[in-house]
Amino acid sequence: MASRIRPEDWECPLSRAAQHVGEWWTLLLLHDAFDGYTRFDQFQENLGISSSMLTARLKTLVDDGLLERRPYQTNPVRHEYVLTELGRSLRPVIVALAAWGNARLAPEERSMVLVDAATGAEAEPVLVDRATGQRVDGPDFVFTAGPAASKPFQDRYAARPTPKRR
Template sequence: MKRKSFKDVDCPIAQTLERVGEQWTILILRDALRGKRRFDEFQTSLDIAPAMLIKRLSALVEARLMERSRYCEKPARYEYLLTEAGREFQSVIQALIAYGNAHYSAGKPAVNFVDTETGRPVDPIMVDRLTLEPLRAPRFRLVDRDKP
């Protein structure tokens, strides 16, 4: 079954899903944020078919979330580096992990965020930059550009 394209949909969620809405893509970005760079590192970590990994990495390069850089001439070998946009995806990964830990971990999160200075686990939340208030209803809500 062919996946529906969101390329022409005027919505930031749809536009983001057009680029990262496939499950392998988000897991590749997660691994890249953990420091993985090379094809074999992604393949080993994800246990993904080579053809699928090639397809997903190419899509990430095309979406400008990663860039391909040669690290060996003979044979030609490449690594995949996060771009600025790719590094900024970390907040999305953090939100997915926090949500998964809260709702699907059965009390034992497989992944935590920790303060690198203290080792203390941290609980990430998204806040308004101006007020530093958590973005939660009823105070905050989604609205379309043309509607108050």
């Protein structure tokens, strides 16, 4: 079966990110890891995933550098799966996806909400530009070709501004 992703799309950061976290189980495993789960049996019990599927997903997350596999017991050898710095950097993505999902539900239909750990106040996450504090989800922010863009990407974004470093 032919791939639906064209080779020229691999330079797109969205395509590359989806390669790592685009599978349903992957996002759920990362969510569990953010909640402090580290052991195979914890992931399996919480997600109800088969051993073979869980083994494959965890191996991929380790191979991609999102989780680190570490022994926590020697006899018999048992391993735990701990988020790496790269894996932890995905937390805002998971938070944003959950917030997007919750925004489409009535408050009484939400099974999980993000709250301030100190106050319990429900949070409403937004993505903002670090330099200006402006939300980036509106028309004032657009994608444009970056320095490594191929000719097709340069053509696609030809009418957009050229990136300037701050």
